[in-house]
Structures are given as structure tokens and as C-alpha cells.
Amino acid sequence: MQSQFLLHMKNISKEFFGNPVLKNVNFQVRPGEVHALVGENGAGKSTLMNILFGMPVIHSTGGFQGEIEINGQPVAFDSPHQALDYGIGMVHQEFMLIPEFTVTENIKVGREISQPSLLSRVFGKELETLDREKMAWDARIALEEIGLNIEEHTLVAGLPVGYKQFVEIAREIDKTGIKLLVFDEPSAVLTESEAEKLLNIMRHIARKNIGIILITHRLGEVMAYADSVSVLRDGELVMRAEIKDTNILEIAEKMIGRKIERFVDSAAGHHDSREIALSLRNFHVDMPGEMVRGIDLDIWQGEIFGIGGLAGQGKLGIANGIMGLYSSRGEAEIFGRKFNPNKLGAALANDIAFVSEDRRGVGLLLNQSIEHNLVFSAMHTRNEFLLDLKIVKLYHRSKGRKHALDMIKLLDIRCTGPRQKTGSLSGGNQQKVCLARALTLKPKILIVSEPTRGIDIGAKKLVLEYLVHLNRQLGMTIIIISSELVELRSLCQRIAIIAGGKVARILQPDAPDAEFGLAMSGG
Amino acid sequence: MFPWLRKVLANISLPHLIIVAFFLILLCSAAPLGLSIPSLISDTLRRWAMYGILVLAMVPAIQSGIGPNFGISLGIVGGLLGATISIEMGLTNPWAAVAVAMAIGGAIASVLGILYGLLLNRVKGSEMTVSTYVGFSVIAFMNIMWLSLPFSKGTLIWPLGGMGMRNNISLVDSFGHVFNNWFSFHLFGGEETGIFVPTGLIIVFLASCLLMGLFLRSKTGIAMSAAGENPAFTRAAGINVDKMRIIGTAISTALGAIGIIVYAQSYGFLQLYNAPLMMGFHCVAAILIGGASTKKATIANVLVGTFLFQGILAVALPVVNKILPESNLPDVIRIIISNGIILFALSKAKGGEVSG
Numbered sequence: 001m002q003s004q005f006l007l008h009m010k011n012i013s014k015e016f017f018g019n020p021v022l023k024n025v026n027f028q029v030r031p032g033e034v035h036a037l038v039g040e041n042g043a044g045k046s047t048l049m050n051i052l053f054g055m056p057v058i059h060s061t062g063g064f065q066g067e068i069e070i071n072g073q074p075v076a077f078d079s080p081h082q083a084l085d086y087g088i089g090m091v092h093q094e095f096m097l098i099p100e101f102t103v104t105e106n107i108k109v110g111r112e113i114s115q116p117s118l119l120s121r122v123f124g125k126e127l128e129t130l131d132r133e134k135m136a137w138d139a140r141i142a143l144e145e146i147g148l149n150i151e152e153h154t155l156v157a158g159l160p161v162g163y164k165q166f167v168e169i170a171r172e173i174d175k176t177g178i179k180l181l182v183f184d185e186p187s188a189v190l191t192e193s194e195a196e197k198l199l200n201i202m203r204h205i206a207r208k209n210i211g212i213i214l215i216t217h218r219l220g221e222v223m224a225y226a227d228s229v230s231v232l233r234d235g236e237l238v239m240r241a242e243i244k245d246t247n248i249l250e251i252a253e254k255m256i257g258r259k260i261e262r263f264v265d266s267a268a269g270h271h272d273s274r275e276i277a278l279s280l281r282n283f284h285v286d287m288p289g290e291m292v293r294g295i296d297l298d299i300w301q302g303e304i305f306g307i308g309g310l311a312g313q314g315k316l317g318i319a320n321g322i323m324g325l326y327s328s329r330g331e332a333e334i335f336g337r338k339f340n341p342n343k344l345g346a347a348l349a350n351d352i353a354f355v356s357e358d359r360r361g362v363g364l365l366l367n368q369s370i371e372h373n374l375v376f377s378a379m380h381t382r383n384e385f386l387l388d389l390k391i392v393k394l395y396h397r398s399k400g401r402k403h404a405l406d407m408i409k410l411l412d413i414r415c416t417g418p419r420q421k422t423g424s425l426s427g428g429n430q431q432k433v434c435l436a437r438a439l440t441l442k443p444k445i446l447i448v449s450e451p452t453r454g455i456d457i458g459a460k461k462l463v464l465e466y467l468v469h470l471n472r473q474l475g476m477t478i479i480i481i482s483s484e485l486v487e488l489r490s491l492c493q494r495i496a497i498i499a500g501g502k503v504a505r506i507l508q509p510d511a512p513d514a515e516f517g518l519a520m521s522g523g
Numbered sequence: 524m525f526p527w528l529r530k531v532l533a534n535i536s537l538p539h540l541i542i543v544a545f546f547l548i549l550l551c552s553a554a555p556l557g558l559s560i561p562s563l564i565s566d567t568l569r570r571w572a573m574y575g576i577l578v579l580a581m582v583p584a585i586q587s588g589i590g591p592n593f594g595i596s597l598g599i600v601g602g603l604l605g606a607t608i609s610i611e612m613g614l615t616n617p618w619a620a621v622a623v624a625m626a627i628g629g630a631i632a633s634v635l636g637i638l639y640g641l642l643l644n645r646v647k648g649s650e651m652t653v654s655t656y657v658g659f660s661v662i663a664f665m666n667i668m669w670l671s672l673p674f675s676k677g678t679l680i681w682p683l684g685g686m687g688m689r690n691n692i693s694l695v696d697s698f699g700h701v702f703n704n705w706f707s708f709h710l711f712g713g714e715e716t717g718i719f720v721p722t723g724l725i726i727v728f729l730a731s732c733l734l735m736g737l738f739l740r741s742k743t744g745i746a747m748s749a750a751g752e753n754p755a756f757t758r759a760a761g762i763n764v765d766k767m768r769i770i771g772t773a774i775s776t777a778l779g780a781i782g783i784i785v786y787a788q789s790y791g792f793l794q795l796y797n798a799p800l801m802m803g804f805h806c807v808a809a810i811l812i813g814g815a816s817t818k819k820a821t822i823a824n825v826l827v828g829t830f831l832f833q834g835i836l837a838v839a840l841p842v843v844n845k846i847l848p849e850s851n852l853p854d855v856i857r858i859i860i861s862n863g864i865i866l867f868a869l870s871k872a873k874g875g876e877v878s879g
Contacts (some may be wrong), residue, residue, distance in 0.1 A: 325759060345761025354759065362755045367819070376749065377760045379742060386742055393742040 005069070006031040006211040007052075007180055012066035013059070014047055021047050022064070022235045029180065029211040034202060036214045036222040036243075038255055045215055048232070049182060053080045053090065070179070083101045087179035088279035089172035091186060097164055099157035104132075104139040106156050107171045113138070142174040146201045165198060173205065180211045199225045219248050219255075231255050255457065276336070277301040277445055277477040278322075278352075283330035285314070285321030292317040293501030296331070299445075299479060301335075304471050306492030306509075307481040310520055314501035315481050316357055319447045323347050323354045325362070334445070348381045353443035357450035357481070359427070363434040366423030370415060371404035373422050373433055378440040407436040412462060428459025435463060439470070446470065449481045464491060485516060542812060542831055549838040556845040561712065562837050565719040569703070570833035572721060574809065575728040577802065578829045579735055580778035581810040585820040586739065587771020588751030588764075589643050590632070591807040594654035597639055598779020599799040600665045601632030606793050607688070610697050621698035621788060628772045628780035636776030640769030651817070658803045662796075669795050679728055692793040698784075699791045702727050724789055732822050738774075739822075747771050749756035751818065804862075808832055 007072035009027040013020070022044045029035045039045050050057055051064050054077025058064060068075055070086055077083045097106050106138055114120075114128035114137050139152040148166045150159070156167060164185060185200055203225060206212050214226055222229055223243060231239040231254045239246075239254040278299040292314045299305045309315040321328035324341045332341050334350045341347060347354070356362040365373055375395075378384040385400045386393040404418035411432040415425060422433055431451065438446060448467065452460040468491060470476045482488050488495050489509040497504045497519035505519040536611055564775045565580040577595065584592035639657060670687040674680055678696065679688050693699070705723025712718075731853020738744045750757040750767035757764050783802075787793045810820055813828020843852065 138871070222836055323759065324761075327754075344758065344763060348761040349537055356759060358755075361744070361753075362759050365753050365756055367747055368749075369754055372745075378759050383742075392737070393736065395740045395745060 004030065006071060008069040008072075009048070009052065010067045010069070012048065012051060012064060012068075014044075014051060014064040016061055020235055022051075025066075025235070025237045026240075028240075029213060030228075031179070032206055032209040033227040034206050034212045034214055034225055035231040036216060036226035037232065038216060038219065038222060038229060038251065043232040043255075044235040045232055047088075049184070049213075049215070052077075052182075053083045053088070054078050055080060087175070087177045088182070089175055089178050089180070090182045090184065091165070091168050091172060092184060095410070097156050097167060100155065100267065102150045102153045102155055103143070103150060103159075103167055103170075104136050106167055107139045107142060107152075107174050108135045109171075111175070116482065133482065138174055139170070142170040145173055145205070146170055148201075159202050165194075166201070169198075169201065169205075177258045178210060180213070181205065182213045182215070184215050185485050186214070186216070195221075212364075219251055223248050237371055252457070275301040277303075278479070279331075279333040280318075280322075281331040283318070283321065283328060283332065285317040285326050285328040287314075287317040287320050287326040288378065290317035290320070291316050291501045292321060292328075292498075295498070295501075295503045297496060299477065301477050302471070302481065303494065304467070304477050304478045304492045305404065306488035306495035307479065307498060308483070308485055308488050308495055308516075308520075309498035309504070311483060313499050313520075315498040315499070316449060318498070319354060319479070320480055322352065322447065345381065348377070348441070349364070351441075351444040353377070353437050353438035353441045353446050355431075355446070355448045357453060359430050359434060359454075364422045364430060367421060369419045370408070370413065370422055370425075371400050371418040374404050374407055374418075374437050374440055375400045377437055378442075381441065384440075407440070411436055411466065425517055426456075426459075427454035428463075431455050431459065431463060435466070442483065443476070445477045445479065447481070450483065451480060452482070452484060452487060466490065524865070531806035539718075539812075539814065542835070546831060546835050546838065547816060549835065549842055553838060553842055556842060558841050559716075561718045563841065565839040567830070567834040568718070569721055569724070569789060570837050571830045572724040572728040573786045574782075574805070575825065575829050575835050576731050576778060576782035576785050578782075578806045578809045578813075579728075579731055579777045579822075579825050580774075580782055581806055581815070582739075582820045582822065582825060583736055583747070583771040583778070584746045584775035585815060585817065586744075586751050587768050588754065588818075589640075589650045589654070589768055589772055590817045591651065591810065592654055592772070592775045592779075593651060593803045593807060594639060594657035594661070595779040595782075595803040595806055596658040596799050597635050597661050598632040598776035599783040600661055601635055601793060602628035602780030602783035602787075603665075603793060603799070604628060604631055605780060606697075606787060607674060607679060607692070609793075610679060610692065610694075611674050613676065615696070617698040617701040621701050621784065624698065624784050625781055626627050628784055629777045632777045633773050636773035639776060640772035643772055644765045644768055651816065658799070662783060662800050666796055688795055690794065690796055690798075690871070692795070694788060694791055694793060701788050701791050702785065708809075720751065721789070725783070727785060731778075732825065736822050743767075743770065761877055869876070 005028045007029040009025065011120070012022050012025045014022040025044070025048060027037075027048065037045055037048070047058075052068065056079070059078070062328075068077075075086060077086070098109065101109065104130070113131045114125075115131050117127065117129040120126070120128040135150050143150065143152060143166075146166060146169055148163070148170065150163060156164060159167070172178060183202060184193075186202070199221060202212055202214065206227075214222070216222060226243050228240070228242050229246070229251060230237060231251060233255060239251070241250075276298050278297070280295060280297045282296065283292060284294055289312055295318065295519070297318075307315050307318060307335065317326065320326045322332065322341050324344050324347060328341050334352065337350065339346050339350050349457050361368060375385045379386060379395070383393070385396050385403065387396045391520065401418060407413070408415060408418060413425075413429050413432045413436070415429060422430055435448070435451075438448075443519055446467075451463050451467070455463070464487065467478055467480065471478050480488060480491060492509055494506055495509060495516075496506045497516065499520060505515065507515060545739065550560070550563070553563055571872055577599075580595055580598065581591055584590065602624075605626070607623040608627050609620050609624035612623065614623060642657070643650050643653065648790055672688070674688060674736050679692055681687050702723035703721040705726075707721050708722065711785045739748060746757065746762050747770055749760070750762065750764045751771070754764045757767070758820070783799065789837030809828040809832035811828065812831050813824035815821070815824040815828065
């Protein structure tokens with residue numbers, strides 16, 4: 001019997017160690033459509049995809065209940081390899097490419113075209129030589145199909161980030177008989193124009209009767225590029241609809257299950273003082289990929305100051321330079337006192353705290369408990385949470401535990417307790433831990449870099465609201481660095497747009513879109 | 524039910540079960556072969572405590588991020604120098620002799636450890652290889668030094684020629700067995716049939732573990748462990764990662780010096796020249812068997828690992844000796860067993876990491 005669905009997952013249930021993560025989920029994709037799969041972090045999107053691909057993690061944790069049909073045929077995959085044989089491919093969020101190979105070789109890896117040679121006649125098929133011409137030809141076709149204009153013999157290592165993603169797609173396209181392609185948060189690492197191009201290619205592929213599953217956080221993309229949408233919330237399918245029958249508010253509402261509000265009630269905030277909290281003069285930072293090339297900034301005490309701009313223009317470099325993580329030159333003053341950011345810990349000693357954009361790399365000790373993460377900075381810069389025995393300072397466990405419990409409650413960190421390792425928390429909760437650690441320092445100036453990157457809407461709202469609360473109730477000066485302009489405009493009193501390592505403009509949040517756009521492009 | 528029990532059970536892997544089973548099988552096969560079980564257990568207990576501090580020296584090294592310290596021989600030669608100087612000074616009170624030996628050895632090793640730490644900071648990423656060669660080189664260098672250092676005491680140098688130190692130096696007149704015999708007693712029987720408990724030795728070992736445990740909970744210890752786990756994080760908290768690595772290396776090296784003195788007093792002899800060449804490997808093997816990874820080690824890993832590693836060696840050799848007498852096979856088997864354990868432990872060295 002021919003089914004109208006390319007992929008039909010029926011009544012899928014899955015639990016991890018008695019903890020249900022998917023409950024009776026039905027999921028269908030028609031051929032030739034772009035089907036969006038949305039949900040907060042931890043809603044079960046990845047688990048559903050892992051089941052589809054027959055990932056080992058599913059089998060090693062007791063399998064799943066339910067059925068999977070492809071074109072009406074029941075299937076069960078034991079390994080991702082079998083899924084590939086059925087024409088199911090995946091474009092990964094992090095690139096699975098070999099940098100030292102050419103574009104062609106990456107596209108053809110594992111599926112090389114070969115021809116018999118002297119050696120292979122003696123020793124068997126494994127030693128056949130590659131038919132490079134034919135491979136290049138195939139690669140060329142795949143690249144043209146997605147409209148990517150690069151030479152097929154360039155090395156992947158030298159390509160810009162955005163292009164790497166396209167090579168991944170070309171590889172999937174080149175697999176003959178591809179029927180279903182999964183895009184896992186494809187636009188997360190791309191700039192806006194790259195993302196737009198990618199999503200257009202995705203639509204283009206769908207027109208060839210290939211089914212596409214688009215996993216994303218960005219509802220705007222869903223509205224613009226998908227045909228239909230499934231929403232997962234806490235392991236349940238809460239909505240399946242055609243895009244034309246729904247709207248962005250409804251999807252967002254279903255996704256978080258509570259009324260969506262503006263991040264903060266009003267952007268206002270009043271700082272009467274004209275005291276300068278942080279001042280930078282001719283400030284250069286040598287951070288690869290985010291070079292800062294001489295900026296002058298004055299940030300008033302008690303304001304929320306936004307720093308925006310496109311990726312790679314230097315907005316991240318400013319914070320990392322101030323904190324001394326990358327070498328800098330130029331002048332820096334805090335409340336009128338000069339300080340040398342190159343001296344490790346100087347900024348911390350001067351009451352500046354920093355929440356890094358690189359949560360897993362710089363922000364957390366992933367193998368240690370929430371409690372240890374929270375107290376770490378304060379212990380070392382403020383000598384808090386310590387039991388001073390004169391010859392040695394020991395960790396004061398009860399003080400640390402109490403503080404951790406307070407912070408978990410205050411910021412609503414979802415965890416099994418203060419001893420849970422931060423590596424096993426979701427992105428949003430990890431971010432809350434980072435924020436809580438910075439607050440433990442009781443800073444006068446708080447620099448938050450990409451506060452909402454990769455975290456779900458619920459956590460996002462809480463984090464942003466809390467930043468505003470800190471500013472209004474405690475008068476903390478807050479500097480937010482973010483790629484999300486909307487976020488900056490809803491929170492900040494002034495926004496500096498960084499382009500080419502310099503301050504392009506400093507704008508009011510209600511300035512017209514066109515001015516922001518111009519500033520970002522360096523105008 | 525018992526969360527801690529479940530945690531312990533979750534940490535026991537198949538390889539651990541195999542090793543424990545192997546140990547028990549050896550122990551069970553010892554009795555039918557006519558070996559004295561109490562003496563085997565005494566031997567295991569003694570070796571556990573005498574090797575313990577050397578294995579404990581791996582903890583600060585692994586925690587500070589330089590990985591298992593194959594170059595522990597650096598600390599060992601520091602300790603040997605301390606001990607020989609103490610003997611040369613002619614101290615007859617064993618407690619004074621051992622204290623002086625530890626003080627001098629620890630001081631020499633700390634200085635060497637700081638220099639060694641500076642070196643390791645320049646070769647980040649390949650510490651294991653570099654430390655192995657540092658260990659080999661220092662032994663070769665000291666082979667020259669043992670021949671040419673101006674020691675003159677009769678018990679230290681060769682009786683003929685008046686130059687160059689002996690291979691094995693007896694500690695009978697110095698600090699031999701000073702810890703072992705302190706409050707020692709026999710359990711379940713008398714001199715011949717009971718289990719000998721070297722109380723002082725065990726106390727010294729456990730006290731060292733306790734001090735290390737306290738250090739790891741101190742401000743510096745916590746910073747050091749963080750530097751090992753995530754250097755970028757630690758730097759962002761305003762802590763000098765390189766300094767923490769040097770502290771870890773220096774403590775590890777100093778513990779190597781203390782460790783060899785404790786070892787030697789239990790053995791009754793100081794062994795110079797090539798004797799300490801492979802000791803680093805044994806220490807690394809022991810802690811890895813105890814469940815440590817190359818990135819994370821705890822005191823519990825030391826206690827368990829040393830017991831298993833030394834226990835297997837202590838029991839396996841007599842058993843093999845009984846089965847295949849009058850050959851040099853026992854020695855060959857000893858090498859196979861100890862190196863096999865190292866190979867096995869290193870091959871699972873990555874397994875202990877906690878995944879995201």
C-alpha cells in the first residue's frame with residue numbers, strides 16, 4: 001500500500017532510565033515538503049531524530065516503542081548506516097568534514113568511484129584506483145544543484161564557515177536516492193545572509209520531491225521557509241499544522257505552553273548619574289576572528305549598554321579584551337581608575353564580572369558540580385566560601401552549599417540538586433549557572449556576552465528579566481553583547497554597533513531599522 | 524535506596540571486575556599449592572603501604588593537567604640524594620635519620636619539580652611523552668653522579684677503590700624499618716602464622732592521603748584541579764594556569780622523594796642506579812587500575828589501585844614460582860604481568876572521563 005507520507009513515525013515512546021522523554025509521538029513528513037520540528041531544549045527533538053537514525057544510544061538504553069514507516073514500508077534501523085541505505089541523510093550542526101581533503105573528496109568520502117587497477121586485480125577491490133575525473137564531475141553537479149559557486153578541488157580547510165555547511169549539503173545531495181534530509185539547526189552558526197541562502201537551497205532541494213526536516217529555534221525561519229510544522233513540548237506532540245493555517249504567535253505559544261510576552265515590560269530605566277563606569281580609549285584587542293581595532297567607549301554607571309554587530313566584526317573581542325583573556329592595548333578606566341586589562345584578573349579585582357559567550361569552553365567546569373562552579377570565582381578573587389585555618393584555606397562546604405541552593409532557587413535552575421554536574425544540564429540552565437557565578441562576585445559592572453545563544457525561550461526570558469532586575473533594583477551597570485538585535489533593542493538604553501573592529505554608531509533602541517542596518521554594514 | 528552505593532556500583536567497570544577476579548583466583552589457588560595465605564596477605568599489605576605514597580604522587584600531577592607523571596624518577600632521585608646525605612651525616616637515631624632524609628630529599632625534589640614544571644609548560648599536549656624521557660634521562664644522569672659524588676661513608680661506597688656508590692645500600696644502621704616496626708603487631712596468630720601489620724607504615728601512608736585530600740579541598744588545590752580540567756575557565760577566573768601546573772608538578776615530585784624514602788625504609792635498602800627506572804610506570808599503572816583517567820584522579824583511586832596492582836604482584840609471583848619451579852620464568856612472568864597491567868591500564872586511560 002502506498003502511503004501519502006514519506007516518513008511516518010507512529011506512537012513513538014522512549015524513556016531513559018524510567019524517565020519518559022517521548023510520549024506517543026506521531027510524526028509525518030510528506031515528500032517534497034519542508035517540515036519544521038520545533039521545541040524547547042529538552043523537548044525531545046534530538047531523541048526523535050536519534051530514533052529515526054537508529055543511533056546506538058537508543059539501543060543501548062533499551063530501544064523504543066512504536067513503529068517507523070518509510071513510504072508505507074515498516075523499517076527498523078539498527079545503525080545510522082542502514083538509515084543512509086534507505087535514503088535518509090543528515091546535515092549536521094557541527095561540520096563533519098575533513099579539513100585537509102578537497103571539496104570533491106569530502107563529498108565523495110566513503111562512496112568513492114573507483115576503477116580496476118593492476119593491484120586490485122591481484123589483491124581485490126579495496127585497492128582499486130580512484131576515478132578522480134568522474135568524482136569531480138559528480139561533485140560539480142551536486143554543487144551546481146545547490147547553487148554554490150566554488151571550485152571542487154579547493155581544500156575545505158580554507159573555506160569560510162558558511163560554505164562548509166554547503167559542502168555538507170552537497171555531500172548529502174550527491175548520495176543517489178536521497179529521500180529525506182534532516183537539517184539540524186542549520187542557521188545557528190551562520191550569518192544572516194548565509195542562513196538565508198542556505199534556507200533557499202533547502203527549499204530548492206525540496207522541490208525535487210525530497211522530504212526535509214528542519215530543526216530550528218528560529219520561528220521566523222519556520223514561517224518563511226517551512227510548509228508544515230510539528231511542535232514538541234516535554235516529549236509530547238502538541239501541534240501539527242500547515243504553515244498557512246497558523247501563525248508565529250500560535251507556534252511560540254504551543255512551544256512554551258504559556259503566553260509569550262515581550263522579554264521585558266519596558267525598555268526604560270533611568271540613570272541620572274553621569275558618572276562613567278567604564279571608559280575605553282583607543283582600545284585594541286588581538287582576538288583571532290574578532291579583532292578590535294581602536295575603539296572609544298564611555299559607559300555610564302547604572303545603564304544597560306548594548307553592543308551589537310555581525311559575527312567576526314569584533315564585538316566579542318571587546319569583552320574578552322577587558323577581561324584579559326586576549327591581549328589588548330589602549331587605555332581602560334573603571335570609575336576613573338586606570339587599570340591594565342593585560343594583567344590577569346585585573347578586571348575581576350576591579351569589580352567587573354563576565355559571562356562568556358563560550359559557555360562550555362570558558363564558562364563552566366563541565367565535570368564539576370553546580371555548587372563548585374558557582375563559588376569558584378568568588379572563592380579565588382574575593383576569598384569567600386573559605387575556612388581560614390591560617391596556614392591553609394579550605395573550602396567551606398556548608399556556606400557554599402547554602403549559596404548554591406539560594407542561587408538555584410533564585411534563578412530557577414532546573415537540576416537534581418547542587419551536586420549535579422553542569423555538563424549534564426541543558427543549555428539554558430548552564431547559562432543560569434554562568435550568570436549566577438558572575439553574580440556571586442557581587443560585581444559593579446556585569447558584562448554578559450551572547451546571553452541567550454542556544455537557550456530556549458523560557459530560560460531566555462528569565463535570564464533577560466533578571467538582568468533588568470539587577471540593573472533596576474541594585475543599580476548594576478550591565479553591558480550586553482549580543483547578535484540578536486531584537487534582544488538588545490528591547491533591553492538597552494544605548495546600543496553600540498561594532499563593524500570592522502570599530503564603533504560604527506551608538507544608537508537609541510528606538511532608532512529606525514534602517515540606521516541599524518547601515519551601521520552594521522559599516523556605514 | 525543507597526545513592527552512594529549506586530554511584531560506587533556505576534563506577535565499577537568490567538575491567539575492574541576482571542582484575543579483582545584475577546586477584547581472588549590467584550589468592551584461592553595459593554592455598555592448594557601450599558603457600559601461606561597469611562604471609563601473602565602480610566606481603567600485600569606491606570607493599571600496598573610502601574608503594575602508596577609514590578602512587579599518591581600521581582594525583583597532583585593528573586589534577587593539575589600534566590597527566591600521569593612518568594617522570595616521577597626525578598623526585599625519586601631527589602629522595603635518594605636526601606637519604607644518602609642523611610646516611611653520610613652519620614645520624615644513628617632512626618627517626619632523626621628519616622626526618623633529615625625526607626627534609627633534604629623533599630627540598631631537592633621541590634626545586635627540581637619547579638624546573639620540571641617550567642619544562643612541561645613549554646610542551647603542553649605531549650606531557651606524557653616528555654615526562655617519560657625526563658624520567659629516563661635523569662636516571663642516566665644520576666648513574667654518572669652516583670659514581671662521582673664525593674660521598675665517603677663506608678656503608679655507601681664500594682669497599683674497594685674508594686670511589687662510586689654501591690648498588691644496594693643497607694639501612695640497618697640508619698632508618699631501616701623505622702615506620703614498619705612502629706607499633707607493628709601480628710593479627711590472627713604469632714610470628715610465624717599471623718598477618719604482620721606494619722602499623723607505622725600504614726599510618727604514614729594514610730596520613731599522606733589525608734593531607735593530600737585536604738590540599739585538594741583548599742583554595743590552591745581547587746584552583747589547581749580547575750586548571751587541569753579547563754584552563755580557559757581557570758584563566759577567566761583570573762588564575763595563572765601555568766603557575767598551578769608548576770605547583771602540581773612540584774608537589775608530585777616532592778611526594779616522589781618522600782615516597783621513595785618510605786619505600787626504602789620498608790625494603791631495608793636504598794637502591795641506586797637503574798633500580799628506579801621503571802618505578803614511574805608502576806605508579807602510573809597502579810593509579811589507572813584504581814579507576815583514574817589521565818585527566819582525573821582521586822585519593823580513592825590511589826588506595827584501590829595500589830592495593831590491586833601490588834596485591835597481584837605479591838600473590839602472582841609465589842604462585843608462578845610454585846607451578847614452574849627452578850627456572851627464571853617467575854621473573855619473566857613478573858615483567859609480563861606488570862607491563863601487561865600497564866598496557867591494559869593505559870588502553871583504558873580515556874575511559875574514566877565523564878562525558879558531557
